[in-house]
Amino acid sequence: MKLTAPLRTSRRTYSQRKAIYGFLYVLPWLLGFLFFFLVPLIASFRFSMSNIEANSNGIIITYAGFKNYVEALTVNTSFNRTLTESISTMVVNVPLIVIFSLFLAVLLNQKFLGRTAARAVFFLPVILASGVIMNLESTSLVQAVNDSNAGGKAVSGLGSFELAQLMIQAGVSETIVDYLTGAVDRIYQIVSQSGVQLLIFLAGIQTISPQLYEASKMEGATGYEAFWKITFPMVSPLILVNVVYTIIDSFSTNDMTDLIRETGFEAFNFGLSSAMAWIYFLAVSLILLISTYLISKKVFYQN
Amino acid sequence: MQASKFLAIEWWKRWLWSFVRLVLVAGLAFVILFPILQKISTSIKDKTDLYSPIVIWVPEHFSLDNFRQVITIMDYWPTLGNTFLLSSLTTLLTAISCALAGYGFSRLKFKGSNLLFMGVMLTILVPPTTILIPVYLNLKDFTLMGLIPLLTGGKSLNLLNTYWPFILTSLTANSMKAGLYIFIFRQFFRGIPMEVEEAAYIDGAGIGKTFLRIILPNTVPAIMTVLLFSFVWQWNDSFYTTTYLTTSKVMSIQISSLPYNLGIMLSDGANSKVDPFYQSMVQDTGILLAILPLIIIYIFVQRYFVESIERTGIVG
Numbered sequence: 001m002k003l004t005a006p007l008r009t010s011r012r013t014y015s016q017r018k019a020i021y022g023f024l025y026v027l028p029w030l031l032g033f034l035f036f037f038l039v040p041l042i043a044s045f046r047f048s049m050s051n052i053e054a055n056s057n058g059i060i061i062t063y064a065g066f067k068n069y070v071e072a073l074t075v076n077t078s079f080n081r082t083l084t085e086s087i088s089t090m091v092v093n094v095p096l097i098v099i100f101s102l103f104l105a106v107l108l109n110q111k112f113l114g115r116t117a118a119r120a121v122f123f124l125p126v127i128l129a130s131g132v133i134m135n136l137e138s139t140s141l142v143q144a145v146n147d148s149n150a151g152g153k154a155v156s157g158l159g160s161f162e163l164a165q166l167m168i169q170a171g172v173s174e175t176i177v178d179y180l181t182g183a184v185d186r187i188y189q190i191v192s193q194s195g196v197q198l199l200i201f202l203a204g205i206q207t208i209s210p211q212l213y214e215a216s217k218m219e220g221a222t223g224y225e226a227f228w229k230i231t232f233p234m235v236s237p238l239i240l241v242n243v244v245y246t247i248i249d250s251f252s253t254n255d256m257t258d259l260i261r262e263t264g265f266e267a268f269n270f271g272l273s274s275a276m277a278w279i280y281f282l283a284v285s286l287i288l289l290i291s292t293y294l295i296s297k298k299v300f301y302q303n
Numbered sequence: 304m305q306a307s308k309f310l311a312i313e314w315w316k317r318w319l320w321s322f323v324r325l326v327l328v329a330g331l332a333f334v335i336l337f338p339i340l341q342k343i344s345t346s347i348k349d350k351t352d353l354y355s356p357i358v359i360w361v362p363e364h365f366s367l368d369n370f371r372q373v374i375t376i377m378d379y380w381p382t383l384g385n386t387f388l389l390s391s392l393t394t395l396l397t398a399i400s401c402a403l404a405g406y407g408f409s410r411l412k413f414k415g416s417n418l419l420f421m422g423v424m425l426t427i428l429v430p431p432t433t434i435l436i437p438v439y440l441n442l443k444d445f446t447l448m449g450l451i452p453l454l455t456g457g458k459s460l461n462l463l464n465t466y467w468p469f470i471l472t473s474l475t476a477n478s479m480k481a482g483l484y485i486f487i488f489r490q491f492f493r494g495i496p497m498e499v500e501e502a503a504y505i506d507g508a509g510i511g512k513t514f515l516r517i518i519l520p521n522t523v524p525a526i527m528t529v530l531l532f533s534f535v536w537q538w539n540d541s542f543y544t545t546t547y548l549t550t551s552k553v554m555s556i557q558i559s560s561l562p563y564n565l566g567i568m569l570s571d572g573a574n575s576k577v578d579p580f581y582q583s584m585v586q587d588t589g590i591l592l593a594i595l596p597l598i599i600i601y602i603f604v605q606r607y608f609v610e611s612i613e614r615t616g617i618v619g
Contacts, residue, residue, distance in 0.1 A: 026408065028474065036471075
């Protein structure tokens with residue numbers, strides 16, 4: 001027995017055992033994936049195509065074709081508006097957040113006094129700006145009144161107004177000016193949503209080998225040139241990652257999510273709610289596909 | 304002469320840049336900290352200070368009434384206990400299951416494991432709202448493929464309003480943002496040299512032992528990141544908690560229903576005609592009390608987090 005036991009276990013090769021262990025390690029996830037993701041996903045698609053009636057015996061599902069989709073797009077009063085609104089805010093915010101967090105990451109990567117403290121403060125939004133706190137913050141009345149009392153609003157309003165005038169006189173297109181001043185006015189929203197992106201960029205910048213910078217300095221490149229010729233191409237894969245992350249992150253808190261939930265759990269119209277969710281999903285995947293395609297053409301990979 | 308002038312310009316440039324940087328960093332840090340400072344200032348004010356024109360930051364009448372009020376309305380201590388239990392339970396289970404899955408996907412390749420990893424990416428990409436209703440219905444009549452009715456005699460279990468939905472999803476690495484954690488773990492494990500594992504194998508360690516004794520101690524930064532993210536996001540989450548737990552006393556539910564509860568308490572259940580300023584003041588205090596434990600945790604973990612994030616390998 002003592003002899004055969006090791007023999008039996010060694011019958012499988014190391015790589016075979018690795019494969020078996022690999023499957024075992026992935027198994028919990030796989031079960032969850034099947035029960036809590038794939039089956040519900042298919043069910044949700046089925047719901048979106050059917051009439052659902054709930055009574056004491058449970059729910060009755062009858063096939064109804066594209067009726068729910070038609071209803072969401074043509075009959076429901078708020079769906080179209082909410083969908084375009086939440087998607088346009090997403091499209092407006094994503095470039096701002098990505099550019100801002102890249103800029104901040106470069107800034108926080110430099111050596112200066114109190115860098116650790118500054119980093120600790122800038123990662124704080126990862127904790128604070130999530131979920132319910134974010135929602136309630138926008139409704140705080142005391143804060144709004146205090147802002148105007150302190151005269152802060154008048155000053156900042158004036159600031160961005162003058163800036164806008166200056167840029168329009170300099171011949172910058174009005175849409176661009178509106179976009180930029182809008183960004184200045186929404187600075188808190190942007191800062192608070194760029195915590196994770198900042199982390200990713202910072203980690204990426206630190207993997208760039210310092211020799212590149214040393215060599216470019218020898219050749220006489222300025223810091224500005226070094227940024228565009230070294231830092232930017234080297235972190236460009238992460239720009240893609242961050243764009244995708246920012247788009248996904250906007251799922252968790254927006255009006256569309258609220259509308260889908262209200263239709264499902266307050267009006268108990270499961271079919272319509274599922275149809276809305278699928279339209280939303282398709283719209284978002286379309287944006288993801290387009291942006292991934294556009295960015296990945298410009299992305300620089302080392303190999 | 305020429306050289307010293309050049310040096311001077313360089314010096315001025317550097318000095319100017321550090322000044323600009325200081326202004327930028329300080330300004331943005333202020334933008335982030337401003338709401339917290341304001342909440343602290345609001346929460347220690349007395350009711351009369353709200354209308355006093357001379358009070359902006361420092362209250363004239365210092366009082367802790369707001370805190371007392373909020374603690375009674377929110378049922379703060381039991382709520383804190385519940386939330387802490389729920390968050391740490393899901394965090395722990397999620398970290399374990401995601402670490403296992405991440406290791407499986409990165410190092411223990413088997414047939415079809417790349418295909419399954421596409422599934423992980425899919426869970427990241429599909430908005431949770433899309434699958435919300437079927438999951439909800441599934442948990443309401445939980446049968447586990449018809450096994451449970453056999454045991455209990457034809458009755459399915461209603462898992463809503465218990466912690467079971469959270470336990471089950473985090474045990475199977477499908478809780479909130481679990482795909483992201485699997486991704487982080489996988490990227491990190493891929494960064495560990497293959498030789499380390501081979502050396503452990505030659506020294507007689509099995510695969511499980513290698514994972515526990517060799518790999519995990521080397522991935523502490525990734526583990527800390529995942530633990531912190533998952534704890535914080537579970538703590539603040541209102542999406543899943545309001546769906547799965549409708550009556551339990553958990554922080555995010557208590558916070559979101561704080562205005563209504565306050566209205567009911569102050570006007571004895573009648574149509575609420577509460578001073579909106581006062582209501583908002585109490586709400587600010589409530590938010591402060593809810594995030595206070597997180598900030599305390601962050602202060603302790605922060606150094607670790609900030610310094611080690613560079614090596615977590617999110618980047619790959």
